[in-house]
Amino acid sequence: MPFHALGEQIVSVKPIPVSSPGRGVDLQVRVTAPRSGTSLPVIVFSHGNAWSLDGYQPLVDRWAAAGFVVVQPTHLDSRRNAIGWEDPRFATVWRVRIADLHAVVDQIGEVLSLAGLETRADSGRIAVVGHSWGAQTAGALLGARVLDAEGAPGEDFSHPKVSAGALIAAAGAGDTLTPFAAEHLPFMRPDFSTMTAPALVVAGGKDQSQLSTRGPEWFTDAYHLSPSPKSLLTIAEAEHTMGGIAGERVAETTDEDPERVALLADAVAAYLRATFGLGDAEWAALGGGGSDGGGGGAEQGEGGWSITGK
Numbered sequence: 001m002p003f004h005a006l007g008e009q010i011v012s013v014k015p016i017p018v019s020s021p022g023r024g025v026d027l028q029v030r031v032t033a034p035r036s037g038t039s040l041p042v043i044v045f046s047h048g049n050a051w052s053l054d055g056y057q058p059l060v061d062r063w064a065a066a067g068f069v070v071v072q073p074t075h076l077d078s079r080r081n082a083i084g085w086e087d088p089r090f091a092t093v094w095r096v097r098i099a100d101l102h103a104v105v106d107q108i109g110e111v112l113s114l115a116g117l118e119t120r121a122d123s124g125r126i127a128v129v130g131h132s133w134g135a136q137t138a139g140a141l142l143g144a145r146v147l148d149a150e151g152a153p154g155e156d157f158s159h160p161k162v163s164a165g166a167l168i169a170a171a172g173a174g175d176t177l178t179p180f181a182a183e184h185l186p187f188m189r190p191d192f193s194t195m196t197a198p199a200l201v202v203a204g205g206k207d208q209s210q211l212s213t214r215g216p217e218w219f220t221d222a223y224h225l226s227p228s229p230k231s232l233l234t235i236a237e238a239e240h241t242m243g244g245i246a247g248e249r250v251a252e253t254t255d256e257d258p259e260r261v262a263l264l265a266d267a268v269a270a271y272l273r274a275t276f277g278l279g280d281a282e283w284a285a286l287g288g289g290g291s292d293g294g295g296g297g298a299e300q301g302e303g304g305w306s307i308t309g310k
Helices: 057-065 090-106 108-114 133-141 179-184 216-224 258-275 281-285
Strands: 010-018 027-034 040-046 069-073 121-131 162-168 199-204 230-235 296-299 305-309
Touching: 010 057, 010 090, 010 108, 027 057, 027 090, 027 108, 040 057, 040 090, 040 108, 040 133, 040 258, 057 069, 057 258, 069 090, 069 108, 090 108, 090 121, 090 133, 108 121, 121 133, 121 258, 133 162, 162 258, 199 216, 199 258, 216 230, 230 258, 258 281
Parallel strands: 040 069, 040 121, 121 162, 162 199, 199 230
Antiparallel strands: 010 027, 027 069, 230 305, 296 305
């Protein structure tokens, strides 16, 4: 179902420094883009726990080939920083992650300039995308908040320059956390009621989290508990790694499937192009219902995928 030329050449530049005082570890990003084209929209991507700017190339390369500039920061929880559960800094990593994305968006002009893309990228069209913990991080810039111990919403971390996003395997409501998650991840209590920006939520039909006592439907909360416009892509056979989006044959991939990765990457690109007003033919062909962010309930084959919208 690819809608772009897979032979499109892409280039990456890394590491590019981003100013972030008080972080303790320098914030660096990788920028990937097609070698040709102008007015390229920007995706700021937040990786899952322990990854870095060097991960998720199956997604990033495909988005770049589809005409996006992709910016990938390395968050503090990256394996290369060795900040584990018991590290006293871990309790605030979720806030630093959000601050990382803010720093990248706030300095996007300088980042693009250092990557040689200042005349080719469209910094007026910025989306945030994330996987797993990265999805919660990205969701904060779309308007989601974190509930405190008493259930009151926390700070508003939304960013005015971010106009759309995609949340892949985003953690659901925090009332069914396992004891381990409740102890070590108390910030995993999202409030989606204020997430007003357009977003595509991607969930796997076989994604059984060890952090929640609920089943795979937990990962659809970001869609069901947030206001419209939203779309939900459900991939029936996908587990948490969605076919291997972090990389080919990486250790934690439990459902290796390159076609599934391509479907997810192309669906995100199609959704963002439609939402940015850059053409909705690809999104409509998927059953996405055009540029309004809705979905037509399209489905591909037994055990395939479906899109719904509101």
